[in-house]
Amino acid sequence: MPASSTPLNEALPLVLAGPMLRRVEAQRIVLWLATSQPVRARIELELGDGPALRLEPAPGSPACRVLTAGEHLHYVLLDLALDAALPAGRWIAYRLALAARDDASPRWLDAQTWAPDICYPGRESPGFVFAPQVAALLHGSCRKPQHDGGDGLARADALLAELVARNALDAEPARQTDDLPAWPSALVMSGDQIYADDVAGPMLRAIHSLIERLGLPSERLEGIDEAGVRDAEGLYRHADCYYRRDRLLPQHKRNYALIEVFFGGVEKPVFTSASAHNHLITLAEVLAMYLLVWSPAPWRGLALDAPPGLSEEDAALYADERRRVEAFVAELPAARRVLAHIPVAMIFDDHDVTDDWNLSREWEEIAYGHPFSRRIIGNALLAYAINQAWGNRPEVLDDERLDRLQRAFATPGDAPHEESIEQLLHFEGWHYTWPTTPPLVVIDSRTQRWRSEHAARRPSGLMDWESLTDLQHTLRDLPAVLLVSPAPIFGVKLIESIQRIFTWFGHPLLVDAENWMAHPGSAQAILNIFRHRKTPQHFVVLSGDVHYSFVYDVELRGRVRGPDIWQICSSGVRNEFPPRLLGVLDRLNRWLYSPRSPLNWFTRRRHMRITPRKYEGAARGRRLLNGAGIGLVELDAEGVPWRIRELLADGRTIAFEREEDAARWD
Numbered sequence: 001m002p003a004s005s006t007p008l009n010e011a012l013p014l015v016l017a018g019p020m021l022r023r024v025e026a027q028r029i030v031l032w033l034a035t036s037q038p039v040r041a042r043i044e045l046e047l048g049d050g051p052a053l054r055l056e057p058a059p060g061s062p063a064c065r066v067l068t069a070g071e072h073l074h075y076v077l078l079d080l081a082l083d084a085a086l087p088a089g090r091w092i093a094y095r096l097a098l099a100a101r102d103d104a105s106p107r108w109l110d111a112q113t114w115a116p117d118i119c120y121p122g123r124e125s126p127g128f129v130f131a132p133q134v135a136a137l138l139h140g141s142c143r144k145p146q147h148d149g150g151d152g153l154a155r156a157d158a159l160l161a162e163l164v165a166r167n168a169l170d171a172e173p174a175r176q177t178d179d180l181p182a183w184p185s186a187l188v189m190s191g192d193q194i195y196a197d198d199v200a201g202p203m204l205r206a207i208h209s210l211i212e213r214l215g216l217p218s219e220r221l222e223g224i225d226e227a228g229v230r231d232a233e234g235l236y237r238h239a240d241c242y243y244r245r246d247r248l249l250p251q252h253k254r255n256y257a258l259i260e261v262f263f264g265g266v267e268k269p270v271f272t273s274a275s276a277h278n279h280l281i282t283l284a285e286v287l288a289m290y291l292l293v294w295s296p297a298p299w300r301g302l303a304l305d306a307p308p309g310l311s312e313e314d315a316a317l318y319a320d321e322r323r324r325v326e327a328f329v330a331e332l333p334a335a336r337r338v339l340a341h342i343p344v345a346m347i348f349d350d351h352d353v354t355d356d357w358n359l360s361r362e363w364e365e366i367a368y369g370h371p372f373s374r375r376i377i378g379n380a381l382l383a384y385a386i387n388q389a390w391g392n393r394p395e396v397l398d399d400e401r402l403d404r405l406q407r408a409f410a411t412p413g414d415a416p417h418e419e420s421i422e423q424l425l426h427f428e429g430w431h432y433t434w435p436t437t438p439p440l441v442v443i444d445s446r447t448q449r450w451r452s453e454h455a456a457r458r459p460s461g462l463m464d465w466e467s468l469t470d471l472q473h474t475l476r477d478l479p480a481v482l483l484v485s486p487a488p489i490f491g492v493k494l495i496e497s498i499q500r501i502f503t504w505f506g507h508p509l510l511v512d513a514e515n516w517m518a519h520p521g522s523a524q525a526i527l528n529i530f531r532h533r534k535t536p537q538h539f540v541v542l543s544g545d546v547h548y549s550f551v552y553d554v555e556l557r558g559r560v561r562g563p564d565i566w567q568i569c570s571s572g573v574r575n576e577f578p579p580r581l582l583g584v585l586d587r588l589n590r591w592l593y594s595p596r597s598p599l600n601w602f603t604r605r606r607h608m609r610i611t612p613r614k615y616e617g618a619a620r621g622r623r624l625l626n627g628a629g630i631g632l633v634e635l636d637a638e639g640v641p642w643r644i645r646e647l648l649a650d651g652r653t654i655a656f657e658r659e660e661d662a663a664r665w666d
Contacts, residue, residue, distance in 0.1 A: 141544020191349025
């Protein structure tokens with residue numbers, strides 16, 4: 001049947017994920033969505049008392065980029081340039097209507113048809129508040145679907161629902177007596193939006209069902225020694241497809257198991273997950289997972305019955321994981337709604353690709369030196385480019401890259417696919433800056449590593465000299481900045497010391513030894529940026545990664561007073577640290593690195609005054625807050641945070657309180 005006569009509401013949901021509001025500037029709006037059929041888009045903006053502004057960009061034009069990944073998977077990025085500036089500090093409703101792309105007489109369907117639950121009560125369409133002066137923002141990282149503890153995005157949605165219900169839709173700084181913040185300027189996702197290396201069995205089952213429904217082409221695979229696994233179809237049929245994928249990985253020629261380097265294996269029992277038995281492999285798997293973690297629509301009609309052939313132990317695990325995944329799916333409408341109402345800034349961390357991604361030079365040499373592991377990394381990075389980076393900075397995917405990606409989608413596993421992976425592995429433009437006040441500066445601490453020239457197993461620096469120099473130029477002469485670093489720049493000293501000890505014994509992978517102080521070159525360079533005479537006077541560092549939350553007030557000490565620095569960590573959105581272990585580490589850290597402890601003089605940050613904040617209701621001096629949720633930071637007109645809170649998924653709101661008497665040397 002010709003596309004022009006195909007109804008838009010049959011079989012599959014028209015919109016699989018989105019619309020997601022990705023970037024808003026004075027004269028620019030960026031929206032991302034994934035559809036099951038080729039569409040054209042029309043958007044109407046209600047800017048005030050006058051008539052609505054209607055835009056209908058042509059598919060394939062710079063304002064409406066389109067990528068087709070399969071028979072029923074099409075990505076659309078609307079990058080809309082406006083003739084006049086958006087009004088700041090007021091609600092702007094947008095009506096997004098879709099129609100069949102090739103229909104000569106289009107039948108437009110608006111969001112109330114294909115996403116009736118995306119609007120807040122009392123609103124007929126989604127909307128946003130253009131807030132270039134950042135008075136409030138939400139931030140978090142680490143969203144693992146099978147975690148049994150609620151979703152921070154659902155809590156963020158509850159906050160926006162309350163703001164809408166109270167008609168508190170301005171973007172002015174709230175009074176310090178107000179409980180509600182101003183409308184957040186952005187939602188900053190500082191890493192691990194998906195867990196490609198830690199996938200529940202029911203999630204993998206849903207991924208495979210969705211791949212079939214969307215008609216994603218089979219990918220040719222290379223480098224697998226297992227007989228019968230030459231393409232994606234062979235992988236999906238294999239007896240080790242569920243819970244035993246680690247058996248399909250090759251061995252290094254020195255009899256050093258690649259699983260230990262690439263997937264973590266049994267080398268990582270303490271601080272990070274060792275669950276790599278369902279690690280995503282094919283491009284189709286990663287693309288499908290993004291849809292399933294961002295939207296309830298693709299879950300409709302998917303069967304989650306256990307696959308045949310599971311052992312009794314795996315079947316029991318599958319049943320438990322199914323319960324947790326179903327709880328995750330129940331909160332997806334809220335997650336989808338919040339993503340449609342706030343500009344979302346994203347950056348990768350390790351689990352978006354794989355655990356220990358680029359941790360050391362040895363890891364890179366082994367993982368990139370084998371075609372199978374290189375393909376796995378490349379597929380995850382390619383999916384990141386489409387689902388995350390494209391909206392951060394649309395120019396990341398220029399015409400040449402989009403054309404190459406389109407050819408790769410047509411025949412995954414062939415030359416265009418490999419060429420796209422090769423190009424992305426060497427791409428150096430994942431970092432970006434948004435022109436808010438203060439500016440939002442998002443760094444890439446995963447691909448521009450400072451690799452050790454002396455010992456291949458030593459952890460690489462999180463940024464190399466060139467990228468740190470570029471960062472310093474970006475920050476030059478700014479009065480204040482919001483700096484997004486996936487890993488905390490100022491972390492917990494005890495944990496960093498443990499990582500240093502294991503690194504000294506040659507086992508950095510055992511404890512995720514990746515922190516800013518692990519490499520002397522990058523540690524010294526980032527600290528020098530803070531000391532530079534033309535550095536911003538107010539640094540707000542937003543981080544995640546560690547699966548707990550904390551706040552440090554940091555001051556440089558010396559003859560000339562340095563900038564004020566706030567290290568704010570919110571992690572995870574749907575994850576947490578082992579509670580008992582975190583309690584032990586928190587207590588030991590306070591004992592061993594007390595103000596009078598001589599151990600402080602052996603740290604790289606000994607010339608800094610660091611004040612850890614106690615969180616509201618903390619017992620026995622606790623500083624590390626455990627629990628799934630989303631961070632909320634409120635700033636004054638100069639970019640100074642005056643209130644920092646964690647909105648926990650269980651409904652609690654926890655404030656981090658400054659304690660002058662808790663100041664210490666670190």
